[in-house]
Amino acid sequence: MKWIKVKIDYFSDNLKETKARLINIFEEVGIKQVEFVDYFSDNSLDYSVNFKNENDIWSMIGYIIDNRFVKSKLNIIYNNVNEISKDDENFMSEIYTSRCSDEDWQDEWKKYFHTVNITPNIVIKPSWDNYEVKGNETVIEIDPGLAFGTGTHETTSLCVEFLEKYAQNKKKLLDIGCGSGILMLIGKKLGVEKVVGIDIDEKVNDVVLENFSKNEISENFQVIIGNLVDDINEKYDLVVSNILVDVLEKLLEDIEKILEKGATVIFSGILNEKEEAFVKKAKNYNLKQIDRREKNNWVSLVFKYEN
Structure with a gap:
């Protein structure tokens, strides 16, 4: 199956409110699960121990089936994102799209999905991560594959x-x-x-x-x-x-x-x-x-x- 990957980079002084509105926009066109990405480095040496600045620019990624309805759905996304700009003068965004297949989509998850504690005692890990169990933790090994659901x-x-x-x-x-x-x-x-x-x-x-x-x-x-x-x-x-x-x-x-x-x-x-x-x-x-x-x-x- 072919897909359109939709990525929105955005800046806002009201990150939580903006995030909720963008999720609603994706849901309107049938995108039920969303990837969130920030631009912090994975290298801890890039950060000062005494100072951590909150990230200002976020990305949101979703996938739409590439069929005869895709242009209409993309237009809905573009128009609704523009509506946010009318309400928030400090909101800025860029929308990117690219075509991908089932296999491409599955590989995309490996960039962003890593081991995480969902609760103090429940840990979710993908197969490509190594993790040592601590104490009474329950570790669930899961790969989302083509069915979304990672717990994050x-x-x-x-x-x-x-x-x-x-x-x-x-x-x-x-x-x-x-x-x-x-x-x-x-x-x-x-x-x-x-x-x-x-x-x-x-x-x-x-x-x-x-x-x-x-x-x-x-x-x-x-x-x-x-x-x-x-x-x-x-x-x-x-x-x-x-x-x-x-x-x-x-x-x-x-x-x-x-x-x-x-x-x-x-x-x-x-x-x-x-x-x-x-x-x-x-x-x-x-x-x-x-x-x-x-x-x-x-x-x-x-x-x-x-x-």
Whole structure:
């Protein structure tokens, strides 16, 4: 498959607000996962021990399928970025595009994805990094391949934090929109007996199988290719879904059919300004909010199923 790589270099006095607006622009054209890059050197000798200056210029990278809709999507990106300039006189940006293939995209990740502590006890590492386990750390080895999901994005890291908090004594986990399988893997490492992931992307199956193999897990997991919960016939006591809020709202309409009584449900991918409407709708499906966390305008919510 052919792709268009879209890279936005930008300067802003309001980096957090600008970042959120640019993410929204990418989401509008269907880019669900984004790479963020700064221009700090990887060489620690380039820095003074006593002084570290905050980076002023950031980059954001996303990929669009190169089909007949690509020009329209690029125009939407250009026009919306220009709108930011009208609102913020200090905002400056450059937009770059290039064509790439599946293989090129997969190799791009190796430039930016390195070992990271998602929580004090959970570490995510790619296969190309060496890492020595410290103390009681749980290390997940994962390569995103052609299915995004490395744990570094705010929405995913929030899910990881909540899984660490709520996965104890759970028997069956369902990850709706599982991508690379990272949340499935973490659930399994945290002691969930059986983990199942569902995703609409057919490439996900091979990526998840490879990542579970890297972590030496060979049983009690399953990947289903399908849309939301259309093809789910079991009930689960732990459900997690990290997808766009508009899709989460659609998911709510069918969520009860796959929930055991008292099930814990973790939703992420909700922008702050859409949280209130989502919580209000969730109440219509016997979901009681029990927890909340936020990072950089992204919100993750935890509910208990009370029917």
